[in-house]
Amino acid sequence: MxxxxxxxxxxxxxxxxxxxxxxxxxxxxxxxxxxxxxxxxxxxxxxxxxxxxxxxxxxxxxxxxxxxxxxxxxxxxxxxxxxRSSSYRERIVEMRRKQTNGARAPGSVLHQLAMDSVGELGQLEEMIHEADLTQAVKLIASAPHIHVLAQRRAFPVAGYLAYALSQLELRTHLLDGAGGMLRESLRAVAPGDVLLVASFRNYSPEVLDAAQAASERGTAVIAITDGPLSPLKASATVCFELADDSSKPFRSLVAPLCLAQALVVSTGHLLAEQASHPRARKTPAAKKLS
Structure with missing residues (x-):
């Protein structure tokens, strides 16, 4: 080797x-x-x-x-x-070394979390490739139905995606598993659709199984996860790998939510371009997100 x-x-x-x-x-x-x-x-x-x-x-x-x-x-x-273009992470590490017990006060906790978030967003741009964003946006914009699935810590990412994509008048379904009906809801995921999933360590088995089943069925899977070791990668048509430090007791959702918002806004731009093009396929016009 x-x-x-x-x-x-x-x-x-x-x-x-x-x-x-x-x-x-x-x-x-x-x-x-x-x-x-x-x-x-x-x-x-x-x-x-x-x-x-x-x-x-x-x-x-x-x-x-x-x-x-x-x-x-x-x-x-x-x-x-x-x-690397950003030194935010090094600054945060140095700040932590200098912390005292006063850092546990609410104001200091907020400051610490804000600094951590700045570092995460600095890394986000390094981790995400333009080609992956473009491919994911095209898949979302052209899919007859979009299904969104995440559980536990990642569930807010799914909730935002389902809400925001529906505001673009795309047929979007949040697979929340209410009443233990997740397996039945997954039967509606068909070839040609898109399944958007998010999961981080420790990964939700139901999300992993759903992604694998959808991939085997011919459904495009767009995954938001935490790195190249994620089991979601094998099932994903497009896999966004975020730097998610599992050693932290409280892990942030700032980076995945920012990525989710970028997907939604970019999809809105693409739909608007298609609507203005004389040969664009007929899709609902994108409307401003509220």
Whole structure:
């Protein structure tokens, strides 16, 4: 296995190798993809402690993804850090180091969450590719029916998407599973439709099963999830991988909601362009979101 020199390629290789890794190496893989700055700046001992593994496991992990040693792999993470356009995350880390007990006051909590959100949004632009956005918007705009599914922490993302897309006069259905009727509702998801799903660690089994079944049926699946190790990726026609640090006790929805809003607004623009084009297919006119 030849070593690779770019972070994007390394992410894909880790995702491919992940199912065959030991539990220790899988723990390192999750840590590396959720907190790449740690891999760029930390020592073997410090990273191993944060990932709760033995230092020797770090060497084995580097070998498992094609590198002769940890330092060789670390250079890829360092290159990614240098290329990043935003330093928000580093600023947040430094602020946390300086925190005192006063940081627990409500005003300080709000400030901390606001700073965390700024960091998430800075990373969001780096994680999302224009080609994926374009493909997803085209699928949504042309689908006869759009079905939206998420559970637990991700449910607000589904709620927003269902509301906002319906405001564009698209036939949108929120699969909320009320009354234990989720399985019956999924029968209405047909080939040619679009299924929009959102799920993050620990993933909702019902969402994973629905995405897989829809994909096998020929339905386009657009997934909002937390990285290349997500089990949703295998079923997705378009997969948006967000940096979602699972080590945090309270994880934010700022980034996925911002992405959801971008999908809705971009779909509105596309529908408006189609309506003004003489050969555009007949779709309901997009109306302003309230």
């Amino acid at each position: 030849d070593p690779i020199a770019t972070y994007e390629q390394l992410k894909n290789r880790i995702a491919q190798a992940y199912p065959g890794m030991s539990k220790q190496l899988q723990r390192i893989a999750r840590h590396a993809l959720e907190r790449p700055d740690d891999l760029a700046l930390g020592t073997v001992a410090a990273i191993a402690e944060a990932a709760e593994v033995q230092p020797s496991a770090m060497i084995r992990f580097a070998n498992a993804v094609g590198y002769g040693g940890f330092s060789e792999m670390q250079q890829v993470f360092r290159g990614h850090l240098v290329e």
